[in-house]
Amino acid sequence: MNVSNTKQPRVVATVPVGARPVGVAVDVHDRVFVTNSGAGTVSVIDSRTNTVSTTLTVGPHPEGVATDPQFGVYVANSGANTVSMINKSNVLVATVRIDVPLAPSPRMKGVAVDHFLSRAYVANRGSHRVWIIRISGALPPFAHEFVEVPDPLDVAVDPTSHRVYVTQPGFNTVSVVDPATDRVIATVPVGPRPTGIAVDAPRHRVHVADSGSTAVSVIDTATGGVTDTDVAAGPVDVAVDSRGDAYVTRSDGTVAVIGAASHGVSAAVPVGSRPEGLAFEPHSGRVYVANSGDGTVSAIAPTGG
Template identity: 40%
Template structure:
């Protein structure tokens, strides 16, 4: 925004009052990555401008999945052995609420409106639905056996749940919070992500070394893609929807899938036991949590190479990145009407 002011496109520089100049922030808030550390019971906060850890936040026992509200004001962390969800304020980077959920919560997803959080409970075979206004569980949805992960369509109408132990994907109608479809998957579905246009779900099948692509129109598997890696464990899709990044746990690699051809185009070496992946809002970088390396690999998505590695806590697992900060509002000058 500074260039517009300097160019005189908003108000002439001389016309701005000292008070107005003080009101304008020097820059937008940084985009931050929140990484759960299973063995440290903490969340590391990475400033993506400098790729350094700025905060370490104590949470519950064995934090696993993590998601951030669309406004970027709160982070929801599933504590696997704590049977709870920690709510972090991104303004203070402290825990403000702890919410009891089911047994062994893992994956977390938040609706596009930010009004509900869906948390899968592995040992309860259920999904807890949290009302973000009250930070309480409003309902519990039975799903398949051993749910590991959840993703919500961009229109917020459906949640897809990967059930590891019965090789299926449950489809939840978020208006009624009931399961409307159960989709057979290859052996070991553990993670999933939905394309930005909402047309396809990419499911990582750990025991099958492949990725299933589900059509959200028909709720059927339309193709299956071998990753070329051993034990695919996490999946993320770039903001433009063109690429899917799949972590291969035992290979220490990330497979890059072109979503137009559904073929693997690159294989990127990362750390030991890569778990989950998330992207900066501009899609220029991917952040991969490496559980046994105690670090995060930062991938340049243009070159598909690791640009840097960021040390974090013990056993990094989940990763979520804040949305792009809103542009600061133009301050009113003294002569504004």
């Protein structure tokens, strides 16, 4: 790569959080929310100072996290089949139990929010369903609505089409859910063991981390076609910035950057131990990465500034 080091993405801050951080989400108020699965807490990072402003106790083994600009933060507690709901003042205001038949072992992971439809989608591998929580109005104690999706792990929403994309690691596929009917309308073959997923709506792309390979699959939402980008090490999760560059956590302790135009890896950024979830924070322009192996979050500046 013929680019000077000053212009390369690099870690500009390392923030200690709780035990085994795995999920990351951002809101519109310069806050970064990190689920500490080993501690049953959520760390709230102020992206202006890169310091933890507060730590909230949620349910056991929180994993997925998503935010809504009006209704707050949603945390999937994998150890309890519950979703913790946190308001804009960082107060836990509700716990919604997923109404799982025959109470199988809790196995919840991904959560995503569609603000305009006032819905939160929660993937539960134990029930082979993606559960729907209506997030406006009075909250029910249980979530009763769902979409049948075999082996769902992570979930992402296209804010333009409102379609929901769900990774299925046991089937090497991504299911597409139509919110108008709450049914699967397409199943897209991708690479081995797809885990993390991110939608790039302006460019009509869905990026999928195929953890059983060294590739990221890119689904063209207009045509349904799939192309692969080799990232050289096992991908875990993926996030997309405002320019369309994709950031991929890898099993070797680095984050690969896939250029929006080149479709190839343009940089590799060393972060902490066992990086998992990550999210792009638009005000600072940084990408925040949860390092599950050492209890930290790395803040990456895309141009090293």
